[in-house]
Every structure is written in C-alpha cells, then in structure tokens.
Amino acid sequence: MKAEFQSYDVCVIGLGYIGLPTASIFATRGLKVFGVDVRADVVEIINGGGLHFHEPDLDVIVRAAVGSGNLRAGTTPVAARTFILAVPTPFSVGPKGEKIPDLSFVEQASRAIAPFVEPGNLVILESTSPVGTTELMRDWLLDERRKLVAAGRLALAGTGEQFLFAHCPERVLPGNMLKELVSNDRIAGGLTPEAGRVAKELYLRFCTGEIFVTDARTAEMAKLTENSFRDVNIAFANELSLICDHLGIDVWELIRLANRHPRVKILQPGPGVGGHCIAVDPWFIVHSAPEVSRLIRTAREVNDAKPHHIVARVRAAAAKLNQPVIACLGLAFKADIDDLRESPAMEITLEIARSGAGEVLAVEPHVTTPPKALVGVERVALVSLDEALRRADIVVLLVNHRQFLAVDRARLAGKIVIDTRGVWR
Ligand code: SAJ
Numbered sequence: 001m002k003a004e005f006q007s008y009d010v011c012v013i014g015l016g017y018i019g020l021p022t023a024s025i026f027a028t029r030g031l032k033v034f035g036v037d038v039r040a041d042v043v044e045i046i047n048g049g050g051l052h053f054h055e056p057d058l059d060v061i062v063r064a065a066v067g068s069g070n071l072r073a074g075t076t077p078v079a080a081r082t083f084i085l086a087v088p089t090p091f092s093v094g095p096k097g098e099k100i101p102d103l104s105f106v107e108q109a110s111r112a113i114a115p116f117v118e119p120g121n122l123v124i125l126e127s128t129s130p131v132g133t134t135e136l137m138r139d140w141l142l143d144e145r146r147k148l149v150a151a152g153r154l155a156l157a158g159t160g161e162q163f164l165f166a167h168c169p170e171r172v173l174p175g176n177m178l179k180e181l182v183s184n185d186r187i188a189g190g191l192t193p194e195a196g197r198v199a200k201e202l203y204l205r206f207c208t209g210e211i212f213v214t215d216a217r218t219a220e221m222a223k224l225t226e227n228s229f230r231d232v233n234i235a236f237a238n239e240l241s242l243i244c245d246h247l248g249i250d251v252w253e254l255i256r257l258a259n260r261h262p263r264v265k266i267l268q269p270g271p272g273v274g275g276h277c278i279a280v281d282p283w284f285i286v287h288s289a290p291e292v293s294r295l296i297r298t299a300r301e302v303n304d305a306k307p308h309h310i311v312a313r314v315r316a317a318a319a320k321l322n323q324p325v326i327a328c329l330g331l332a333f334k335a336d337i338d339d340l341r342e343s344p345a346m347e348i349t350l351e352i353a354r355s356g357a358g359e360v361l362a363v364e365p366h367v368t369t370p371p372k373a374l375v376g377v378e379r380v381a382l383v384s385l386d387e388a389l390r391r392a393d394i395v396v397l398l399v400n401h402r403q404f405l406a407v408d409r410a411r412l413a414g415k416i417v418i419d420t421r422g423v424w425r
Contacts, residue, residue: 013083020035025065034080047073088105122195169222186203187219223281282296318394
C-alpha cells in the first residue's frame with residue numbers, strides 16, 4: 001500500500017469518459033492526482049488499475065497511473081491545488097417537449113468540493129456546459145462555503161476573487177481519445193485573465209497542441225459551437241439521404257461526387273446522431289437563445305427524425321414477408337466503440353422489436369451481456385454475428401463496426417439488406 005500524499009496537485013470530480021483519461025494523463029506526467037466518483041464500484045475498479053468502459057489504450061495508461069502511485073480514487077473529494085469537474089451535463093425534457101440543460105451534477109460537484117478549496121486554488125469546469133455555467137459553478141461553491149461557515153464547519157467563506165475559475169472544455173473524439181487529449185488544441189476560458197493563464201499552464205503538462213486563453217463564456221460557447229457545427233453538417237447529409245430516397249438516387253455516390261468540388265465537404269448520412277455530445281450540446285444553444293437558433297434547432301430535429309425513417313423502411317420491407325427474422329447489426333452510437341448512450345442504433349432496434357415487424361436479432365460485438373434497454377423487451381435477442389447472418393431474412397446495418405465491414409458479401413445473398421451507413425455498397 002502506497003503512503004497517502006500530503007497534498008494533491010489535482011482532484012478530478014467524475015471518473016467517466018473524460019475525467020478518467022484526464023486524471024490518468026496528468027498522473028503519468030508526474031502530478032499527484034485524486035479522482036472522485038460517486039460510484040464506489042468504479043472507484044474500486046480504478047484503484048485496482050482497471051477501467052469501467054472501453055477506450056483504445058486507456059487501460060495501459062490507467063494501469064501506469066495507478067501503478068506509479070500518482071493516481072488514487074475515492075468517493076469524496078480531497079484538498080488539492082486544482083479541481084477539475086468532469087461530470088455529466090445532460091438535458092431534461094420540459095412540459096412542451098423543450099430541452100432544458102440539467103446542471104444538477106455540476107451543482108453537486110461544486111458544492112462537494114467547497115470545503116476543500118483554498119484561496120489561490122484553481123477550479124476548472126471541463127464538462128460541456130451552457131454559457132454562464134462557470135459563473136454558476138463559482139456561485140454554488142461560494143454559497144456552499146457560506147453555509148459551511150454559518151454551520152461552524154469552515155472558518156472563512158472567501159470571495160470570488162480569491163479563487164481562480166475557468167472553463168477548459170475537452171474536445172477528444174471517443175475511440176481516439178488518448179491521441180486527441182494530447183495533440184488537440186485547447187481553449188482555457190477564465191472568469192479572470194489570471195485564471196485562464198493558470199489553467200493554460202496546467203494543461204501544458206501534457207498538451208502538445210496550442211492552448212488559447214479567452215474568457216469563460218466564449219470558451220463555453222466555443223465548445224457548443226463545435227458540436228453544433230458538426231450536427232448541422234450531419235443533418236445536411238441526413239436530409240440529402242431522404243431526398244435521394246425520394247428521387248431514387250444513391251446518396252453515397254452523390255456525396256462522393258459532390259465532394260470532388262474543391263470547396264465541398266459533405267459528411268456521411270447514417271441512422272441518426274448519437275452519443276452524449278453532438279445529440280445534446282446544440283440544445284444548450286437553442287435553450288439559451290430560442291428565437292434565433294432556428295438552423296441549429298432544425299438540424300437537431302432532422303437528425304432526431306432519422307431513426308424513425310429507418311424503422312419505417314424496415315417495417316415496409318418486413319411487411320412483404322411472413323414472420324421475418326430481422327438482424328440489427330450494431331447497438332453502439334458509432335463505429336468501434338462500446339458506448340450505447342443516446343444511440344440511434346439502439347433506438348431503431350427497440351422500435352423495430354416493439355412494432356412487431358418480426359423477430360429481432362441484435363448484434364453488438366462490444367458487449368457480452370444484453371444491455372439493460374433490451375432486457376424484458378419481447379421478440380429481441382442479443383446474438384452472435386454468425387447466428388444473425390445465418391437466420392436473418394432482413395439485415396439492417398446500423399453501425400459501421402470493423403467486424404461488419406469484413407462480412408463476406410456472399411452471406412447477404414438472397415436477403416433484404418438495409419445499409420444505413422453505405423459501407424456495403
Ligand atoms: N455521424 C454521422 N455522420 C458523420 C459523422 C458522424 O452520422 O459523417 C454520427 C455518428 O455515427 C455518431 C454521431 O454522429 O452517432 C457523433 O459522432 P462523432 O464521431 O461525430 O462525434 P462524437 O460524439 O463521438 O464526438 C464529438 C466530437 N466533436 C466534433 O467532432 C466537433 C469530439 O471532438 C468532441 O470532443 C465530443 O463530441 C464531445 O465530447 O463533445
């Protein structure tokens with residue numbers, strides 16, 4: 001058992017897809033890091049040098065970080081020079097269907113670290129957040145400190161000027177996180193110029209990209225802008241796919257040809273947009289300026305409607321057969337990862353099963369036990385790729401996992417194939 005540190009350099013709150021790689025990389029660069037997660041099972045796995053989700057090469061770096069003694073995890077924060085909040089920022093759905101940012105995890109984390117933060121410490125919000133959240137983080141932290149003083153559990157609450165607050169959004173791509181964590185440019189947005197500068201110094205420990213210092217609100221909006229830009233561009237491709245279906249044109253051939261223009265770079269249509277970022281973040285912009293975010297809102301609606309279009313195609317094909325077996329290939333939100341969050345593939349598979357169109361065989365090479373969402377749903381089973389291809393009358397390719405790209409096309413002969421990714425053409 002390694003000796004406890006006298007003090008930590010960094011305390012990372014939230015050991016998920018962003019917090020764990022960030023904590024680990026700081027630890028491998030010699031900083032003493034304490035990671036905090038509300039889930040005791042996650043803490044135990046990490047302290048054992050393991051990880052609770054799949055990301056290429058992350059296991060190696062977590063093992064190295066824990067093995068060196070520089071990374072430890074626990075369920076409550078500790079004192080540190082810098083605190084990094086990497087907690088979820090989902091949205092909730094209001095009574096009229098409007099999407100409302102849910103900042104409860106940021107608030108909980110801000111209040112949880114309040115007793116441990118000392119004047120001069122830096123507090124960084126890494127979670128993708130609506131504009132103004134870094135200010136809220138400061139306000140929640142100070143409010144909690146005032147309550148602790150009133151309860152006699154803290155000597156001095158302090159003022160906003162005594163601490164440094166910054167927003168430094170992560171920009172890593174799931175599936176390529178470790179490379180991008182190091183090499184991507186970053187933005188350090190301080191509530192004060194000093195906070196931005198100190199945050200930049202910290203990330204220079206591992207970041208080889210450029211780090212740009214700005215104010216917190218610009219940094220918040222920059223991150224939302226990046227993901228909205230991608231969402232709008234994918235929506236364009238998805239809308240084209242609907243138009244092409246209508247006109248009997250192969251959309252992938254169309255895009256391939258249009259992209260030969262020197263200033264055209266259309267993205268790829270698919271079954272919809274998933275994940276916890278691109279399908280969520282544009283709503284934060286819409287929520288903050290609903291009257292003037294028309295394009296961004298429409299793009300979200302186009303992408304959210306795409307799964308239903310795929311289901312309609314599958315149902316139309318199934319209606320021509322008697323009790324068909326339908327293979328749904330892929331449940332993850334994109335290729336070669338195991339993340340099922342906000343996955344259109346999962347949504348489509350469930351909707352097909354519930355529609356009673358036929359017996360559904362789901363295939364997901366990255367999971368071994370049936371995901372919770374499928375448990376208890378009738379007429380759907382998680383099976384191997386081989387079984388699905390053997391038994392299916394209709395094959396729906398939902399995720400371009402490399403295992404599916406390698407499928408011998410002869411095995412698809414005589415079946416109805418709905419290739420939502422255009423990879424089997
Ligand atoms: N998709 C398409 N067509 C495309 C590209 C993507 O349908 O041409 C779909 C994917 O299948 C997936 C979804 O979009 O369902 C999102 O995938 P993605 O690879 O575009 O992005 P994410 O969600 O994995 O990661 C994004 C990245 N943002 C940008 O590229 C602007 C990443 O850099 C961010 O760090 C991440 O969001 C985040 O955490 O915010």
